[in-house]
Amino acid sequence: MLRIPVLAGLLTLFASALIAASPVGVYLDFDEPPSAAAIDAMRQEAAAVLDRVGIEVAWRLVSQNHGNEPFERLAVVKFTGKCACGSFLPSTREILVLGTTAVASGRVLPYSQVRCDAVRRILPEIEFASDRRLGNAALGRVLGRVVAHELYHSVLGTVHHASSGLAKAFQSTQDLTSDQLPFDGGDWDLHPAAAVK
Amino acid sequence: MKRMVRSCFNPAAVCLCLSFAHLAMAQDSRVMGHIMDAGDSAVSTAIVTATQVDSGWKRQVLSNAQGYYQLAPLPPGTYRIEAVKPGFKPLAHTGVGLAPGIAATVDLRMEDAEVSETTALQARKTGSGFPLAYLQLFLP
Numbered sequence: 001m002l003r004i005p006v007l008a009g010l011l012t013l014f015a016s017a018l019i020a021a022s023p024v025g026v027y028l029d030f031d032e033p034p035s036a037a038a039i040d041a042m043r044q045e046a047a048a049v050l051d052r053v054g055i056e057v058a059w060r061l062v063s064q065n066h067g068n069e070p071f072e073r074l075a076v077v078k079f080t081g082k083c084a085c086g087s088f089l090p091s092t093r094e095i096l097v098l099g100t101t102a103v104a105s106g107r108v109l110p111y112s113q114v115r116c117d118a119v120r121r122i123l124p125e126i127e128f129a130s131d132r133r134l135g136n137a138a139l140g141r142v143l144g145r146v147v148a149h150e151l152y153h154s155v156l157g158t159v160h161h162a163s164s165g166l167a168k169a170f171q172s173t174q175d176l177t178s179d180q181l182p183f184d185g186g187d188w189d190l191h192p193a194a195a196v197k
Numbered sequence: 198m199k200r201m202v203r204s205c206f207n208p209a210a211v212c213l214c215l216s217f218a219h220l221a222m223a224q225d226s227r228v229m230g231h232i233m234d235a236g237d238s239a240v241s242t243a244i245v246t247a248t249q250v251d252s253g254w255k256r257q258v259l260s261n262a263q264g265y266y267q268l269a270p271l272p273p274g275t276y277r278i279e280a281v282k283p284g285f286k287p288l289a290h291t292g293v294g295l296a297p298g299i300a301a302t303v304d305l306r307m308e309d310a311e312v313s314e315t316t317a318l319q320a321r322k323t324g325s326g327f328p329l330a331y332l333q334l335f336l337p
Contacts, residue, residue, distance in 0.1 A: 027259055029242070062242055067261030070268055074257045076242055093322045100315035102283040109313065110244060111283050122322040149318050159316045172323040 024055060024155055025071035026147075028079065029062040034116075035084035037133055041140025042083075042147060049148040049166065049181070053188040055155065075110035075154040077147055081117030085135040089117060091124035098122075098171075099146040101153040108157045112150035114143060122173055142176045152187065162187050225270030226295035230303040232264045232280055239264030240307055243282040249274045250291075273297045278305075286310040 028039075047057050060069070062076065096118040102109040119142055120127045126142070129135030145166060152167050153159065161169035165184035168175075175181055228247055232240040245266045248255040251274060260266045260280075273296055279289040285307040295301055 025257075025259075027242070062259070065242075065259050065261050067258060067263075067265045068267040068269070070256040070258050072256065074244060074259060076244070076259065091322065095319050095321045097317045098320050099318040103314040103316055104283065104287070104310065107287075108316070109281055109283055113315075118320075122320055124322075146318060153316050161316075169317070169319065171318065171320045173320060174323050176320060 022056075022072040023058040024151070025058050025060055025069065025074035026151065027060045027062045027065060027074065027076045029076060030079045030083065032082050034079065034082075035136040035139070037136040038083050038085075038140035038143065041137045042143040043140075045141045045144025046147040046151070047144075049145065049183070050151065053183055055151075055188070057151075073110075073155065075112065075151060077112045077114060077150065079114050079116055079143075081115055081120075083116040083139070083143065085120060085127050085129060085139050086132050087120075087127075089120050089127055091127065092121050095170075096122055099150045101150050103159060108153055108159060110154035110157075112147075112154055114146050114150065116143065119143060119146065123177070138177070145171075145176055145181050148183075152183065156188065224273065224297035226273050226298060227267060227269030227271060227300045228276065228278060228293065228295070228303055229265070229267040229269075229300065230278075230305060232260050232266065232305045232307060234285070234307055235309060240280075240282060240285065243280045243285070243305075243307070245305075246277075246279045246281075247271055247293075248277045248279070250277060251275065269300075271295060273299075278303045280305045280307060282307065283313040284310060 043059055050057055058071070097115060098118050099112060099114045102111040119139065123142065126135050126138045129138070149166050161167055162184050165187060166181050167183055167187045232243050232245070234240050241260055241262045241264055243260045244257055245260060245268065246255055246257045247268045249272065254272070256268055256271065258266050258268050276293040276295060277289055277291045278293050279287060281287045288305050288307050290303050290305070293301055293303055
């Protein structure tokens, strides 16, 4: 007699586990063909940073979207400029915008833009790296941090910035190239999945 | 207790559950449609959200290069279908009823909106830079 409730309970648990593990679908869109090494490093860094706050990412390309893959939540990240080092862009010490997320009538829309040329211009040591493979991997790692910052706005639907960590509005190149640049504890408290880890 | 747990993993019981799950999936519904702008051009990369009104359960999909989308499988119920994309006014259709196994078509025509604002991440070069040897340490 107890079998049906127990089976129903097991099925519910199974369904809950599937929902808890539901990844955020992130569609990438590139203005120009990127460096494969930079994009691999970008995905790896962003996934590692977001994993620490309980967010799993399923990477997709806009160019391969058929319009029929459902996600519980998704976001679009457009990369402008050239996401590969080595075209000798002039460096600058000006303040540059590296990434943005759209806001309309006070509502955050899950559409972000990452400016590869701006990242390359403030990091000449990467742009002018003699070893292109290392340069692109380092570029990708910084891009991954910018992507994770913008997904913080997209996924949480917030325009809020933190006073420290990766959710800060202003980063120095030392921050961006440091060994680790995690979110601060509490940055993701609004997100239900953040309580998982 | 042992007997009860063992009986739960009885192959016949598992098959029965899977059959019910398969039957439930066969009864799932879908929503599909085409998204256009005011000039009848396809709107690609719009995020389309189907929200089940009673439960708040939702699924999202990205319209393709031709402006088409399909959301499936959706459990039967009443849905709100919403499309958003920067540069367009958000557009919603409410009261879209989905009976078991039904495929509904919801085409959406989006109107232009004012320029969107943005939230920005800024940075500036600090220090004098570091040599490539540092990059080798910095990378895993």
